[in-house]
Amino acid sequence: MDNTLKIALAQISPVWLDKQATLKKVEQSIINAGEKDCELIVFGEGLIPGYPFWLAFTNGAAWDTKVNKELHAHYVRNAIQIEIGELDGVCKLAKAHHIAIYLGIIERAQNRGGHSIYASLVYINEEGEIKSVHRKLQPTYDERLTWSPGDGHGLQVHPLKQFTVGGLNCWENWMPLPRTALYGLGENLHIAVWPGSDHNTKDITRFIARESRSYVVSVSSLMKKSDFPEGTPHLEKILDKAPDVLANGGSCIAGPDGEWITEPVLYTEGLIIETIDFNRVFEERQNFDPVGHYSRPDVTKLTVNRERQSTVEFKDII
Numbered sequence: 001m002d003n004t005l006k007i008a009l010a011q012i013s014p015v016w017l018d019k020q021a022t023l024k025k026v027e028q029s030i031i032n033a034g035e036k037d038c039e040l041i042v043f044g045e046g047l048i049p050g051y052p053f054w055l056a057f058t059n060g061a062a063w064d065t066k067v068n069k070e071l072h073a074h075y076v077r078n079a080i081q082i083e084i085g086e087l088d089g090v091c092k093l094a095k096a097h098h099i100a101i102y103l104g105i106i107e108r109a110q111n112r113g114g115h116s117i118y119a120s121l122v123y124i125n126e127e128g129e130i131k132s133v134h135r136k137l138q139p140t141y142d143e144r145l146t147w148s149p150g151d152g153h154g155l156q157v158h159p160l161k162q163f164t165v166g167g168l169n170c171w172e173n174w175m176p177l178p179r180t181a182l183y184g185l186g187e188n189l190h191i192a193v194w195p196g197s198d199h200n201t202k203d204i205t206r207f208i209a210r211e212s213r214s215y216v217v218s219v220s221s222l223m224k225k226s227d228f229p230e231g232t233p234h235l236e237k238i239l240d241k242a243p244d245v246l247a248n249g250g251s252c253i254a255g256p257d258g259e260w261i262t263e264p265v266l267y268t269e270g271l272i273i274e275t276i277d278f279n280r281v282f283e284e285r286q287n288f289d290p291v292g293h294y295s296r297p298d299v300t301k302l303t304v305n306r307e308r309q310s311t312v313e314f315k316d317i318i
Contacts, residue, residue, distance in 0.1 A: 003279055005161055005189070008033035008041040009272040011251040011265060013222040014050035016229055019078040019086070022048045026103065027093055033271055034097025039126070040160060041271075044193050044221035044251075045104040045170045046119050049078040051195035053223065055142040057241040058234065070233050072146055079108040079117045082133065087122065095128030100160055102167050102219075104193045106147075107135065111310050116148040121167050121193055123158055132156040136169040137178060153308040157185040162278040163215075167191030173204055179212070181304045183291045188214045188256075188281045196220040196247020198264040210258030213284040215276050222269055223247040256284035 010029040015021035026043060033041040045051070054060065054071050062068065080086050087103075094101050100123070107120035119136040134154025139147040155178060157166040166182040166189075173179070173192045182190065190208055194200045201218040209216040223246040228235055250264040253274055262274050288294050 002161060004275050004277050005040060005163055006036075006038045006273065006275045007217060007253070008036070008038040009217065009219045009251045009253070009262075009274075010041055010043045011220060011222060011249050011272060012043070012047070012269055013224070013227045013247075014047050016050040016223070016227055017074060017078050017232060018229060019049040019080060022050065023086075023089065027089055029271065030090065030093045030097065030099065030101065033273075034093070034099050036271070036273060038099055038271075038273060040100045040102070040165070042102040042191055042193065042217055042219040043104055044219050045121075045195050046106050047103070047221050048080055048105045049075070051221070051223065051247070052143065052146045053242070053246050054234075054238050055145055057238050060142055060145050067234050067237060068145075074233050075106070075146060076108060076115070076117055079106040081108050081110065081114075082122070082130065083110045087124070087130065091124055091128040091130065093128075094124045094126065098126045100124065100126050100158075100165075102165075102191045102193065104169065107133065109135070111308065112148070113311070117146065118150050119143070119147050119169050120150070121154065121169050121191075123156075123165075123167070125158065125160075131158055134167065134169070137172055137175070140171045151309040152181075152304055152306045155181045155185075155304060155306055157182060157187045160189070163189040165189040165191060167193065170194050170200070173208060177302055179208065180291070180302050183212055184302065187212070188278075189276075190214050190216045192216060192218045194218060194220040194250070196223055196249060198248060198250030198266060201250040201252055202264050205252050206254045206258045206260070209254035209256060212290060213256045213288055214281060215256060215261075216254045218250070218252050220250045221247055222249050222267070256280050
């Protein structure tokens, strides 16, 4: 069994913009996956506390409006502060169940002043240690009205049994150079997290698998109109224009040959569990390896800056 890895795709909805309630759902999913002997569990993009759906329904680009300011402030208050231990419970469960975790959060980062937020993908290993926090490099479209652009510090991979696992947030997966950075680090199990919907996952999941000759696991959240909590600021304005289904799931797995192992799963909340075999990576790399035998680094080469960016650098006198 050292050659295989049992994965749980946690396709769940958040308790929207309520980080404590959503954390409880995440923790219960980890417990459920641990009881089924899963070795990795993956959650969707920004699941804690949820995706900023309001921007599409409240004229989010309108300048200086009270509605958008109040919703943004509510969002920031419900973002995760890793430095003060808000993921400690998740880390303890990872260790207790000996399960690795990829978790999408909205992060309020102290090293950037503590007021701006980032769509971050957190990797926690089987010992309950946070090993990387990847802040989304480029928020997409209206996301830029609430999320800040990240940096390259989180472009990292991690050993997990025989696999080397890495991940990207949502449309970062369309960016060839961040993908290449992970390939160059030896990635052979790629994690792609999404806010939801098969229109995101149905094509690119298989494309990345075929390009990289790796396993690709896409995990999406769910969101229905009925999932908006009653205490949400300006709820009536959001619901007035929101469709009944905002995110239909679409979580799926493609093998290193680019074919489906698990086709996109729609509208179903819960764990999607699959066991993958590492040997298939070696089988498919025989004919194509994008950073190995089928590359020309003497002609084209990528340079990656992995410094954690900060506006201020203090040099104190001791």
